[in-house]
Amino acid sequence: MNYVDIAAGSFWMIRLDHSNQGGGAYEPIRRVSHLRVKVRLAFGKGGTEMRKKILAIIAPLILMALLLTACAPGATPTVGPSPTPVVVKETVVVEPTLAPAGPVTITFWHTYNEVSPENEMLVETLIPMFEEQHPNIKVESLPVPWEDFRRKLLTSISGGVAPDLARLDIIWVPEFADVGALTALDEAMSDFDQYKDAVFPGPLSSNYWAGHYYGLPLDTNTKVWLHNQEMYDAAGITEPPQTMDDLVGQCEAIKKVNPDAYLFAADGTWAWVTLPWIWSFGGDITDLDVTKASGYLNGPKTVAAYEFWLEMYNKGCFAPVILGSGIDPWSGFAQDLYASIDNGPWMYPIFEAQFPDKELHASLFPAGDGGSINVVGGEDIVLFKQSEHPEEAMEFIRFVLSPQYQLKMAEVGQLPVRLDLIESDYIKNHPYCGIFLEQLRTSKSRTAHPAWQKMDEIITNAGQLILRGEKMAQEALDDAAAQIDALLEQ
Numbered sequence: 001m002n003y004v005d006i007a008a009g010s011f012w013m014i015r016l017d018h019s020n021q022g023g024g025a026y027e028p029i030r031r032v033s034h035l036r037v038k039v040r041l042a043f044g045k046g047g048t049e050m051r052k053k054i055l056a057i058i059a060p061l062i063l064m065a066l067l068l069t070a071c072a073p074g075a076t077p078t079v080g081p082s083p084t085p086v087v088v089k090e091t092v093v094v095e096p097t098l099a100p101a102g103p104v105t106i107t108f109w110h111t112y113n114e115v116s117p118e119n120e121m122l123v124e125t126l127i128p129m130f131e132e133q134h135p136n137i138k139v140e141s142l143p144v145p146w147e148d149f150r151r152k153l154l155t156s157i158s159g160g161v162a163p164d165l166a167r168l169d170i171i172w173v174p175e176f177a178d179v180g181a182l183t184a185l186d187e188a189m190s191d192f193d194q195y196k197d198a199v200f201p202g203p204l205s206s207n208y209w210a211g212h213y214y215g216l217p218l219d220t221n222t223k224v225w226l227h228n229q230e231m232y233d234a235a236g237i238t239e240p241p242q243t244m245d246d247l248v249g250q251c252e253a254i255k256k257v258n259p260d261a262y263l264f265a266a267d268g269t270w271a272w273v274t275l276p277w278i279w280s281f282g283g284d285i286t287d288l289d290v291t292k293a294s295g296y297l298n299g300p301k302t303v304a305a306y307e308f309w310l311e312m313y314n315k316g317c318f319a320p321v322i323l324g325s326g327i328d329p330w331s332g333f334a335q336d337l338y339a340s341i342d343n344g345p346w347m348y349p350i351f352e353a354q355f356p357d358k359e360l361h362a363s364l365f366p367a368g369d370g371g372s373i374n375v376v377g378g379e380d381i382v383l384f385k386q387s388e389h390p391e392e393a394m395e396f397i398r399f400v401l402s403p404q405y406q407l408k409m410a411e412v413g414q415l416p417v418r419l420d421l422i423e424s425d426y427i428k429n430h431p432y433c434g435i436f437l438e439q440l441r442t443s444k445s446r447t448a449h450p451a452w453q454k455m456d457e458i459i460t461n462a463g464q465l466i467l468r469g470e471k472m473a474q475e476a477l478d479d480a481a482a483q484i485d486a487l488l489e490q
Contacts, residue, residue, distance in 0.1 A: 202444050
């Protein structure tokens, strides 16, 4: 609160109401008659410099107006009895005492199905737990269908009514950060490094764009090698593949038992499928700064990964479903046609419901020159710049990154993002979480860039051309790298 003391006569006391948007309005309070007055200037979140600027502009103008009023000639007196002396008393402005503010409400948008176990855990257990710990904060949870989510977010941002927080697919964070919708958490949270260091590096990297972190991992997933034990036993395979070289011998063993069977099945050539092979061979899509694809997507190690794919496809080791023919990977796996797939933890409840007689056996992805690397999926939590309650929203971010929250969500099938939970009793005793968290130690995020969707289309098309024999691997990847270079230059 700021006051300007001004000498004057009778005048209107005014208040300047300054909003966050930078505007101001004069509001008359009451007429006051005394010699010295205080003009009150009430500010919102303007800051010291804004106060100084407003005071410097307003005070001289008010003083000039009051002096003109004081110097104006009075009315001509009429002849009559002497006036009775009048004592002028100062009018005291008494400010009302404001009632204590009620709880602040923050909004959290996500794509959990309204009747899913995850949403039930969030709404019925975790949000009440947070609100009990923070009685001054209420959390309004809004589930939005995944197919509508991105459009709804963009519409709300353009209308100035974005939620405080959202659970975003990891590939969307750079896009929303690039349009200026997100708050850089590494600048806003004084304790950001504490949470940055606590989570898996792969999921964390999906939040990095243009020198800042615009979110933190909320939940994560990756893929591992899943094998059909009955087919392995029939072929005399005693353990899952440890290296890429192991796949060649295992394919021959599978084909001897059943020439119509396949060692491996995947549902396409998009990046979600191809990246584990590219990275494990030591290749990549772009440089670390995501400035160019040439020399990386068409580099010798990436080319070697695609040539290995082509060799395995031509030998009948990889199922034709990779080009859209035949039955899907999990159905073929259940029917003993596919000896292995790579997939995520969501496959366990699917198999339990649809193929209860077929057991999944998991191991790390086969290693190449680059190691055993798979791809990160999952969602990040982000704070929108339009949030009216950023401090309270960041308290909720801290809560969802806590071991307590992460373990409760693990109970309903969501992989935790904290490194320290690998050693927790719950994870150690879980039937399958442990192997996925172990794979997450080396898993990587898809390229963090606003143009990722278009990049993925280019990668998908290149893989199709190679497997169909329409282009040699080097030629197809040279063309793809040039197309991605053009995208990155825009």
